[in-house]
Amino acid sequence: MIDPITTQRLFHQGIYIAIAMVILFLQLMPLSPSAGHFPGPDLTLALTLAWVLRRPEYVPALSIVAIFLLQDMMFMRPPGLWTLLVLVGTEFLRARESSLRDLTFVLEWLVVAGVLCAMVLANRLVHALVMIPQPGLGTELLRMLMTLLAYPVVVAATRFGIGLKRAAIGEVDALGHRR
Template sequence: MANTSPARIWMMRAAFPALALLIIFFHLLPLETEPRFWAPPDLLLAFAMAWSLRRPDYVPSLSIGLVMLLADLLFHRPPGLLALLTVLGCSFLKARAAPHRDSTFASEWLAVALALAGIATLNRLILALFGVEQAQLSLTVIQVVMTIAVYPLAVWVSQSILNVRKLSPAEAETLVSRR
């Protein structure tokens, strides 16, 4: 029952923005001066989706939205677009968290892959609709594929290091009865 205590939930709600700030900090470090021919995975998105599926109570939509809005501003992306799409994608996954509680990791990974592909597609379509200059399609595809490939690592780090595990049916019932 320690995983469903209000103190633990609020501590983990604070841990997600802290983890996001750490990821943003290392992303902004000027380690390379040459342009890349590949795009790194979006770790922030991978962790947001892993936490949304495993423990939806740890990452409220407002927290995800604010973290992604900060990332949009710091990474010089159109402000709010990826934040909105991420909130929608994570909300979609949160709604499917209960059915995935008893399913295999492969089905969870497939749901995340579909959500990531949907986010990337909608992002490119909306940017094209408004005539915003975009990166090459190949870079976007590489980033989505790399993010999908790194998702198991995000789950492993979340589960083993940060102790973000799936809710058991008893813990889920405790949380529902507490509301």
């Protein structure tokens, strides 16, 4: 029999993967007649960053790699580059989750903005170094801005829709392990 903590982690990991797959499905559908004029946010990235800062144990690195590698393939990006940058960014945040737990939401948002800026800059730098054609700088900056603006909405949706909140300081699970 599986213990309740493992069941809860697997359940939330399944929810995360299901939401990411629904977002991917919706991004692949031609829903808007004005597609291509105004870049939308990267909701999967916003979701991943929000979940890593709320409950990092629910979003293992393997799930992040699988989802973003699938996105790389579907959106015809260089396979693995954006996946690697997202993994590095999320692991950076995961390592600092306990210290970021005490921050206000605005400061958390600024930290996420810094990580996202570093990821976009590194992506553009690698593309320039290996001379891969890349979208215009304005388009990428606008997508980054839209993702940052969508981040509070994603956090609110996961908090009030799914009930995913930060672990309290000193909170322990059923086995006495600190979260």
